[in-house]
Amino acid sequence: MRQAQRAVSATLLWHLRVLAGWLPRGGTRLLVPLAAGFEIANVASRLPASDGRRAEALEPYRLGALETAWRSLEHAGTPAQTRAVLTASPWGDPGGDTPWALVTGMRMAAARRTAVAVPPARRSAQGRAVLLAARELFVHERSLEEPVLRDATRLLGRRGTAAATYEEFRACLPPSAAWVLEGIDEPGDLWRAEARWWRTVQADGAALVRQARYGPRVVVGAVALLSVDAWRVRAALESAARGGRPGEVFDALV
Template sequence: MRAAWTAGSVRAQALLNRRLGVAGTGGLAGCTSFSEALARLAASPYGHDVRPDQTVDQAEHALAETVLWHLRVLAGWLPRSAAELMRACAAWFEIGNLLDHLRALHGADSRPPYQLGALATAWPRLAVAGSPGELRAALAASPWGDPGTDETGAVAVTMWAGWAARMAAASPHIRPWAAAGAALLAARERFLLQRPVPELAARRLAGLLGARQGDIGDFTGFAASLPSEARWVLRAAENPGELWRAEEGWWHRVDQDARELRRHPGPASQPVVACVALLAVDARRCRTALELAARGGGRWEEFDALV
């Protein structure tokens, strides 16, 4: 068992060499056209899925697909006891698949699904649902649970709340990120979009944020009521309109925490958690850089402020 964790940790460190890093993504952001940035990205380790002829949306999807491929490779080096941790990490992609499928069932366009392989929780069963009602029934019979509706927005909130709960349970290193992410989700729904949180989502969020948070009707009081592991994320937002600042702060905290986890020895899963987080941070920087390049390129200061 220990040998498998050691092999997985070594593989995790190797995968981190597949990142572009701040300097590399800053170079992408400085490209004066999307095609120039995309060609550079396709020639990088992200060329596993990124192609020079893709649109912005396709390239962003391919960035995520590359991260998923790395997770699948990493999972193959880890012991069976790591299976739930890796499935929890990959659940972000399963939620993306499910929501795209649900939109398609409601008549919208959809993208190719992410290829989850053994990291799927329930996707093979969800993928064959032929109507929104069938998809809801498949969810109810899966570990995700019944969202209580087939309305896309409510399903999304319930799924993201469930993912936060899964991530918090998967590793103590992830729990502060998951709790803060849950706070962002609840604040966005209640105070920015001003719509009620679905019942199942509210129960899942209460497990991370405390039972009181659902009863507080103003943003400031909500932020003050949160447990300390979640409260920090809303300090960057004085009102709901500044939640984007809080989200940027969340990513910065994940990046810094993951770097610390990588530097210091700890439990066997620690290097794996750090690897997954840092791969996600790098892909997000690449996405930001592509969007800036598509607008004609940005100065380093602009890119640095966004990442």
């Protein structure tokens, strides 16, 4: 199942690389933030697990022109070296060199980079930041490292990121980001918010493809629809492996 899921993701990446090759000169810069999840996955696969053991070695995704700093990150032999490479790159300092800090920092940085560099995807980037912050703060009960907190504040506002409870967090989000948690009363139900986020990505992507002519908006819409299709196949595989328990499926795909 794991290999099948990875094959689905690799196929999506190949489609994005082909799309990048079709774009006019300089257009690839639009896709790099949207493909950031593959570079995060490459880094995460090289980090030790919570018990100190390394996960099964996986062939890294081949990013080509869509990489941010992978050629340098690939040669980082320790978490401390990985942090140093990230700090010197557009990813920025994740704020720590534990596996959790590195991956969380990259995920929030990806949301920030997308919101800044890809305006048609800002709404989805803010929604992703909400889900990441809510999960870290109120499910795992971990404080955000300072650089991650700064990125989250840029996207969600200071009142939200300073909230002491999930209820306060949800109430203090700006309208542009609050939609993702509407009706989600407990942190344990964040998997439902994740499902809503994907449905919104699909709807927004379809609207961009329908409304836009040649230009960045139609490219962003196409990437959104391709990503949703890949996510659905991966979710179906995960659901089959876990006996159809939705909450566990969404947790596994975060």
